């Protein structure tokens with residue numbers, strides 16, 4: 230399926246260098262918005278590869294590399310996605326990688342394990358960064374496309390919204406982009422497989438914080454107190470009725486209360502004054518999200534009132550849902566099939582209730598988010614203290630990034646065998 234001059238072969242030749250870079254980043258992880266060393270390395274590599282423009286400090290530590298194509302006239306386009314007009318092919322394509330690590334301690338023993346206690350690349354963003362560097366190197370060398378490629382290295386994907394920070398800092402105003410692509414390594418998919426969907430990929434993630442206030446008192450004299458721990462117990466079960474009874478069973482939603490703070494473990498007979506609950510609401514559709522938010526407030530207030538307590542709800546929308554644009558996802562699936570064969574592409578991947586801040590970019594620009602299989606059948610999962618990025622897929626991930634842009638920018642069709 231793949232022509233010998235394709236980017237995968239080119240990137241295979243750089244596999245050792247990509248692996249060295251990935252392990253260097255893994256050994257030096259940095260938390261969100263603190264990716265100074267990483268950004269320095271990224272900018273230095275982009276310049277060394279001959280990328281035309283390297284811009285730093287966008288949305289904090291974000292970096293953008295701009296590569297101009299040299300193919301004067303667009304060649305006949307690759308297969309157009311159904312329903313898309315020929316003139317709708319993009320003139321500028323954005324490729325995004327996230328650069329941040331997680332606040333956790335690595336338990337691996339390999340020589341390139343984290344040198345920073347309490348900070349670890351447990352989500353594989355070190356691999357994403359290096360795959361996009363590999364794509365930039367290939368694209369800057371080949372330039373066999375028309376228009377521009379924006380290589381976007383974003384900070385702070387893990388809960389801090391680095392993508393939004395870059396957009397708020399003028400990312401798409403400074404670098405107008407027609408299509409965006411992002412990807413994530415996925416250990417649950419076998420290495421070499423690529424998965425995506427023409428719509429929902431990841432859920433919207435909202436944070437809920439509930440503060441319950443009672444009067445506190447002596448555990449032996451509960452009739453003289455208002456017990457917020459008992460109220461919390463009822464509230465935890467009542468909140469589960471939202472998905473069961475307020476959401477259309479054909480839709481997807483999750484409400485999970487995951488943290489609870491109440492009393493003191495050393496005080497068996499002190500009824501506390503206050504209990505706090507923290508959890509998350511996940512959904513794909515705006516109407517489902519709106520309905521859950523609208524129901525939660527009255528439910529929390531009513532349960533508290535029933536026991537003579539008071540409650541305060543803080544509802545925060547953290548990340549929107551990650552929804553692929555159908556015709557761009559179609560293009561991405563075609564490109565993926567050229568790289569790994571049609572049988573290795575999952576075109577209707579079930580959505581995940583996890584969340585991803587690439588969603589902010591997809592709200593601003595049509596695009597697609599893909600999952601790159603990295604599974605080896607026994608490796609650790611994302612966010613595990615034993616996770617390590619599977620370096621075997623670095624050339625494929627880099628080739629995928631490169632080819633998504635090159636083909637969208639009207640590279641002549643590869644010879645299909």
Ligand SMILES: [Zn+2]
Nearest residue numbers: 352387611612
């Ligand atoms: Zn993560």
Ligand SMILES: [Zn+2]
Nearest residue numbers: 352353354413
């Ligand atoms: Zn991640």
